[in-house]
Every structure is written in C-alpha cells, then in structure tokens.
Amino acid sequence: MRVDQISLDVFGHRIAIVSDDPAITATLKTALSGLLADDAAPVGFALRSPRGRETLHLLLDRSGLVLGRSRGPHGALSSLARHLGVFAPRPEGTIRFRMRALVGPDGRAVLAGFPLFSMPPAVERRLVAKSYRLVDRLAVDLSSSGSTSFEAFAIPGLEGLPAIEGHTGVPSGPLEIAKVLLPGTQSGKPTLAQAVTAIAATSADGDIAAAVEVAKRLAARTEVVPFDGREPPYRGLLGTSAATV
Amino acid sequence: MIRSAGSDRRQGIDGLAPAVDPSVVLRRFGSEAVAWSARSSRPVYLDEVAALLVEVLDGSVEVGTLVDEIHESMTIPLAIAREKVAATYMTLQNGGLLVTSSVQNDPSRVEVFPGPPNP
Numbered sequence: 001m002r003v004d005q006i007s008l009d010v011f012g013h014r015i016a017i018v019s020d021d022p023a024i025t026a027t028l029k030t031a032l033s034g035l036l037a038d039d040a041a042p043v044g045f046a047l048r049s050p051r052g053r054e055t056l057h058l059l060l061d062r063s064g065l066v067l068g069r070s071r072g073p074h075g076a077l078s079s080l081a082r083h084l085g086v087f088a089p090r091p092e093g094t095i096r097f098r099m100r101a102l103v104g105p106d107g108r109a110v111l112a113g114f115p116l117f118s119m120p121p122a123v124e125r126r127l128v129a130k131s132y133r134l135v136d137r138l139a140v141d142l143s144s145s146g147s148t149s150f151e152a153f154a155i156p157g158l159e160g161l162p163a164i165e166g167h168t169g170v171p172s173g174p175l176e177i178a179k180v181l182l183p184g185t186q187s188g189k190p191t192l193a194q195a196v197t198a199i200a201a202t203s204a205d206g207d208i209a210a211a212v213e214v215a216k217r218l219a220a221r222t223e224v225v226p227f228d229g230r231e232p233p234y235r236g237l238l239g240t241s242a243a244t245v
Numbered sequence: 246m247i248r249s250a251g252s253d254r255r256q257g258i259d260g261l262a263p264a265v266d267p268s269v270v271l272r273r274f275g276s277e278a279v280a281w282s283a284r285s286s287r288p289v290y291l292d293e294v295a296a297l298l299v300e301v302l303d304g305s306v307e308v309g310t311l312v313d314e315i316h317e318s319m320t321i322p323l324a325i326a327r328e329k330v331a332a333t334y335m336t337l338q339n340g341g342l343l344v345t346s347s348v349q350n351d352p353s354r355v356e357v358f359p360g361p362p363n364p
Contacts, residue, residue, distance in 0.1 A: 191275075197289065
C-alpha cells in the first residue's frame with residue numbers, strides 16, 4: 001500500500017501527516033499548500049483508510065492513538081484540520097495544558113488527563129448518547145480564571161467538511177470547566193496539593209507560577225476516576241462514579 | 246547491624262546543610278504543598294514532612310539536626326524520622342528544588358502529543 005507523507009510548518013512547528021489514500025493526499029496538499037515544508041518533518045498525524053472488512057476511516061496521532069473514526073474520509077479530514085490548531089500560538093494570558101476537553105450538554109467543559117478518553121479512545125456513539133462532544137485538539141488553553149480560551153484556527157478548503165459525530169471544533173467563546181477528571185486507582189483519592197501537582201504537570205508552556213495558579217482553580221473541581229484501561233470513564237462525565245477531591 | 250547500600254547513602258547526608266533554591270515557586274495547601282523549580286519540567290508534590298522541611302532548609306541546618314527535630318516535634322521514632330528526612334531530601338534534590346540540585350530533566354515542558362512517535 002502506498003503511503004504519502006506531507007511535511008508541514010505550522011507556526012514554526014515542523015510536522016508531517018501520513019496518508020494512505022491518494023485522493024485524500026491530493027486534497028490535503030491543495031488545502032495545506034501555504035504550510036508545506038521543503039524537507040521531511042517528524043510524523044504527527046496519520047489518516048488511515050479502511051482495510052479488509054473495516055468500514056471506518058481513522059485519524060491517528062504519532063503514537064498510533066485513535067483520535068477519531070468516521071464512515072467516510074471527510075470526517076477524519078475535518079478532525080485533522082482542527083487538530084492542527086494545537087500548534088497555533090496560545091492566546092495571550094493563557095496557559096496550555098495537555099488535556100482533552102469534552103463539551104457537555106450544559107455548554108460547560110470536562111477536562112480529562114491522559115490517558116482518559118485517549119487510550120482506549122472514546123467511542124463516538126457513546127459520547128453522542130451522553131450529549132458530549134470531544135474537542136478536536138490535544139491541549140486546552142486556559143485563562144487565569146480557569147476557563148477555556150481557544151484561538152480559532154481554520155484551514156480554508158477544509159472548513160466546510162462534515163465533522164465526525166461526537167466531535168467538535170474549538171468553541172468560539174470561553175467555556176466554564178465543570179470538572180477535571182484525573183486517572184487513578186479505585187482507592188486513590190488525591191488531596192488538593194496532589195491534584196494541583198497532577199494538573200500543573202500537564203502544562204505545556206508558560207510561566208510556572210501562573211500554571212500552578214490555574215491548576216489551583218481547577219483542583220477544587222477535580223475528580224479521580226478509577227482507570228482500568230478497558231474503556232474511557234463515560235460514567236465520570238455524569239459524575240456518578242468519581243470521588244470528589 | 247546490616248544496612249543496605251541505600252541506607253548507607255542516606256546516613257551520609259546527615260552532615261549536609263541543604264538550601265532550597267529561592268526561585269522555587271511554593272504554594273501551600275493545608276499541611277501539604279506544591280513546589281516547582283524553573284529548572285525542572287515538573288512540579289513536585291510535598292507531603293506534610295516535606296512541606297515542613299522546605300520552609301526551614303536555608304543552608305544553615307544540617308540534615309542530622311533536622312532528623313532530631315522532626316523526631317521530637319512530630320513524636321515519631323528516630324529511625325522513621327531519619328527515613329522521612331532522607332526521602333524528602335531526595336525528593337527535593339531530584340525535583341531541582343535545592344541549590345545543589347543537578348537537574349537531569351529536560352526543563353522543557355510536556356509535548357502536546359501524549360506518546361512518543363511510533364516508528
């Protein structure tokens with residue numbers, strides 16, 4: 001099977017996309033023409049078309065973690081375009097944290113520390129059943145108030161594609177954080193200091209004192225969910241199984 | 246008495262007078278705390294004993310003296326106090342929180358990708 005690699009320079013981050021579908025590769029090259037890099041970049045994402053009896057197109061990250069599944073190629077392509085926004089500069093005054101965000105039915109967000117909702121990946125229909133949508137970005141930018149503050153990022157040519165059900169792009173306005181889910185053992189219940197340490201440790205850049213302050217705001221809304229590696233903590237989204245710090 | 250190599254190493258720190266790097270960001274949460282050195286990529290959780298010690302480690306008190314003080318003030322056995330102080334010293338040292346810390350960590354923070362590239 002032929003696999004093409006498209007190397008990009010996204011706001012100074014050199015990153016490549018791997019695709020095994022020549023039509024998708026051509027679409028990407030056209031849409032991302034302004035970001036193409038001359039030399040080979042390290043792989044960041046991969047688009048994989050169905051093989052054998054498979055029916056779903058997959059968007060994978062560089063480790064092979066599934067970021068999204070779609071019936072047709074456009075959903076995965078749409079998700080990829082949104083994920084590239086993680087390389088855009090964070091809005092001024094925010095701190096970037098490596099956590100996944102899920103937007104709930106009340107418009108508030110739930111943040112999930114790795115590997116929750118990543119390994120194993122969220123099943124889209126389970127999210128839809130709970131009226132949650134997974135934000136297609138590997139990190140969240142949080143203001144000093146503890147709310148999300150995402151910079152919009154769009155790639156002309158890929159904007160109008162249908163999104164994967166159960167996924168969403170970054171919200172246009174700030175979102176209040178309803179809770180933060182951290183993986184733990186059933187008997188584990190972090191103290192406030194342990195929660196702050198765990199959250200602050202996921203900060204990707206920015207002033208460390210500011211990162212601790214944001215973590216402090218989130219720690220009061222932090223829950224530890226038992227993680228057994230078998231399935232994402234869907235029950236944690238409803239707050240029925242987690243132990244409040 | 247038979248002592249492990251680790252135990253011998255810890256005995257060897259009794260004469261040291263560690264000092265916390267003044268640039269460390271320290272926040273208390275009740276009897277516990279979070280500390281973070283700009284030289285390290287990660288913050289460090291400090292339990293009750295570590296949170297107490299980090300306040301007094303200014304380079305003027307030897308570890309052996311601290312062991313005695315912890316033993317008396319917290320009314321815990323001397324051997325336990327020694328283990329606690331030694332473990333705390335290693336936590337602070339490895340976390341880049343002491344002026345003598347030689348931080349091995351890459352001070353750059355976490356990447357947005359949670360895992361390494363899959364070849």
